[in-house]
Amino acid sequence: MTQATSPLQDADLDALVRPDKVHRKVYVDPDIFALEMERIYGHIWIYIGHDSQVPYTGDYVASQIAGHQVVMVRGADDSVNVVYNRCPHKGAMLVPEGTGNTRKLFRCPYHGWTFHLDGTMMTAPLKNGYEGTCFDPANPEFHMTKLARVERYRGFVFASMAAEGPTLKEFLGGAITSIDNLCDRSPVGEVEVAGGVFRVMQQSNWKVFYENLHDTMHPMVTHESSVVAARQQYRALPEGSPMPLELLVMDGNGEPYPFWESLELRGFDNGHGYMEAIFNPNAGNDPVMQEYKAAMHAAYGEARTAEILGMNRHNTVIYGSGSPHTVFQQFRVIRPVAVDRTLIEIYTFRLKGAPPAVFERALLYANVINSPSSNVMPDDIEVYNRVQLGNQNKVGGEWVSMHRYHGTDRKLDDGSVSINGTSELPMRNQFAAWRRYMLAGDAA
């Protein structure tokens, strides 16, 4: 990408990130946000969507990444294309943000120029008037522009605005195992988006959400009210009743500190990582699980099934894209919109070949934990907003602490692992990547 002129020098940026703390400006400075969109989002692989969202020719999902309108569309040849959603005539978006079907071509709603589903131009109305000009449908100047690189991994479509850089697999590193595990949980090894999407516009910087995904010191405080409510509900049930799943997932946030200290946190290159799960919903042996495990055993055998379902992860971070949750089959897509605005889209996946009740369980989790009208997510949104507002103070404190268990992370060949599950390793790991991208610029 072309480097825009920024008032920020590398030395300014370097001074903002220390090994154990970051300057509050990284969350509130619009110039830093603009540079992030260029130096981070302009280079990395970004999750666009899943190919199951565009099953038929002409199906599209239009969204924005780093302030650019883009559209993922299913081509006639089963390809999945990602092109900038901009007409080369006067710049109009070809399709509105959201989903739909554009049939066999894009037709601009302004003057009717048409484009193939790979973005190349078909034709423009009324040819006379273009004689003697350089207008030519074969000229790439008159095509919709493709994103520089697009790769699909097990149905997950990523794109990069940079023509050069690591492959998608190289970029994802150890985080790719979470995508694999999500798919492997299907007896046929495939997943599909189903059940709609929750969209939430948060009034906070995008990095706050990533940091919170592995923040194991907040659940028992931020979510105290929903833990108390779940326990009250449970006490109202007949003595000896098992705790229903909708209460169990809320109750999990109330585990005591020693429980969280025992969890594993992992950080990979490029800011990715994962957190071990709070509990294993597949540990039970109810009729749903019996049916599901029978399908898995038939597909993979008992040993491999135990391995797949034993990979028990809570949030995974794919830095810059969002967070797959393997156990409850979802992907929370994180889209920075402005320095203090972040759009979160929560998609739930159906495991192909699994009993319908497994999908219903994932929907239950999304509704109880992630829905904007749930008892849990609004707790997080409130504290994210307070972090944003507190860090907008120009006086009253400069730094944001990431000291917890600093200096104790164990280095592995493929990344780092915490010695304690309440470590702030994930935040330090994310900012190590942030610093590298921001200082390296085009060289990243």
Ligand code: FES
């Ligand atoms: S802006 Fe698209 S045809 Fe004119």
Ligand SMILES: [Fe+2]
């Ligand atoms: Fe939370």
